[in-house]
Amino acid sequence: MRILVLDTIHGGAELAGALRGAGHEADEVDVYRGKAGTSIEEALVRTYDLVTAPVHLDPDHPLLRRHGPAVSHHEMVQRVLEERLPHPFIEITGARGKTTTAHALASLLPGPGILHTSTGTYRYPERELLWKKSITPASLIAAAHEAERIGGWLVAEESLGVTGAGDVAVLTSTEDYPIAAGKKQAIAEKCRLLSRARRIVLPPGIDLPGATAADGMVSFEGQTCRFSGNGISGAFANPLCTLAGYRTPLMLAAATACVLGVDPSPLGRFAALPGRMAARREGDLLILDNANSGTNIATTVEAARYARELSGNGPLTIVIGEEARAVCEGFSAEDVRRTVAAIEPAATVYVGEGHPAATIDAGLAIARSITPAGAIVLAVKTWR
Incomplete structure (x- = not known):
């Protein structure tokens, strides 16, 4: 087939390469910058058997009007993978909580496997970092091929939907926002793609036909998590269960484990991830790291509350902002202002363009110099 692949920035170049490797002809177009591959002008006059585009591309883009409707990148990846699939294969999508859910679930699965997340792609059980990609x-x-090569499982974090190739698909958040030039809603696209999956696990607040509601299997009381489903029942205790940023990911991981026939009890030993409420002590100083790509007002207020709880309500310094437009959805100046006003820290160190601290490390160094005791909260939006 002759296939037109749109958007080289968000995986289109890699997808086009995989299609050529499978014997197809493929033209890739850089629809946002016009710097790579086939030009828009050339693609408009050529003929194609199929066009594939990311779900976030404006449906009125000239190439889609000329060659559409398009198959999504998610659906095209399913076609590329075909029968070369690892098992079990769990796909995870959602606006928030993907990374934590993925790490929690991977910690439960026996034998060799691949964990593919925004923090990196790792080989288990060694937890060896293989690469860092989007x-x-x-x-x-590449992650699926590596998992299949080693005869292991795959837990994969994916943006804006799932391929449907996996054994289970998990939605981590019902949060919605406009995409595709404001002509689509993210949650609608995610649900459309989720509906193609064999089995679906959902968070509270949403329903899809045939899906498993995680809160129908899992409940919390303080630090205790109880689970019952698919013939597996029990409980575990973990202080992270009291944190909003961990409660839903732990619920989803436990429910998905039950669906897979795996005991979730070892989640009692699951530790906070770097950048996601991970706390450490340096003498009289507590440092709580909540700097990640999902940092926002709610997560930062929760981080400050937790830091005060752990430090005995000592003086609190917050390091807040974003690293040089490191992520697509920034931490706006207004959101930063509202966050600081809500927390009322003893001191604030701002990070980002136009501030003395351009990075998390620089901000932390300043915070250490002015906070001999108490707590420092890192709330910088960044990829890590």
Whole structure:
């Protein structure tokens, strides 16, 4: 087939390469910058058997009007993978909580496997870092092939939906926002793609036909998590269960484990991830690291509350902002202002363009110099 692949920035180049490797002809177009591959002008006059585009591309883009409707990158990746699939294969998508859910679930699965997340792609049980890539649908191809090569499982974090190739698909958040030039809603696209999956696990607040509701299997009381489903029942205790940023990911991981026939009890030993409420002590100083790509007002207020709880309500310094536009959805100046006003820290260190601290490390160094005791909260939006 002759296939037109749109958007080289968000995995299109990798997807086009995989399609050529499978024997197809493929033209890739850099629809946002016009710097790579086939030009828009050339693609407009050529003929194609199929066009594939990311779900976030404006449906009124000239190439889609000329060659559409398009198959999504997610669906095209499913076609590329075909029968070369690892098992079990769990796909995870959602606006928040993907990374934590993925790490929690991977910690439960026995034997060899691959964990593919925004923090990196790791081989288990060694937890060896293999590479760091994006979580576009196309980046899943290499992870799936590696998992299949080692005869292991795959837990994969994906942006804006799932391929449907997995054994289970998990939605981590019902949070919604406009995509595709404001002509689509993210949650609608995610649900459309989720509906193609064999089995689906959902968070509270949403329903899909045939899906498993995680809160129908899992409940919390303080630090205790109880689970019952698919013939597996029990409980575990973990202080992270009291944190909003961990409660839903732990619920989803436990429910998905039950669906897979795996005991979730070892989640009692699951520790906070770097950048996601991970706390450490340096003498009289507590440092709580909540700097990640999902940092926002709610997560930062929760981080400050937790830091005060752990430090005995000592003086609190917050390091807040974003690292040089490191992520697509920034931490706006207004959101930063509202966050600081809500927390009322003893001191604030701002990070980002136009501030003395351009990075998390620089901000932390300043915070250490003015905070001999108490707590420092890192709340910088960044990829890590």
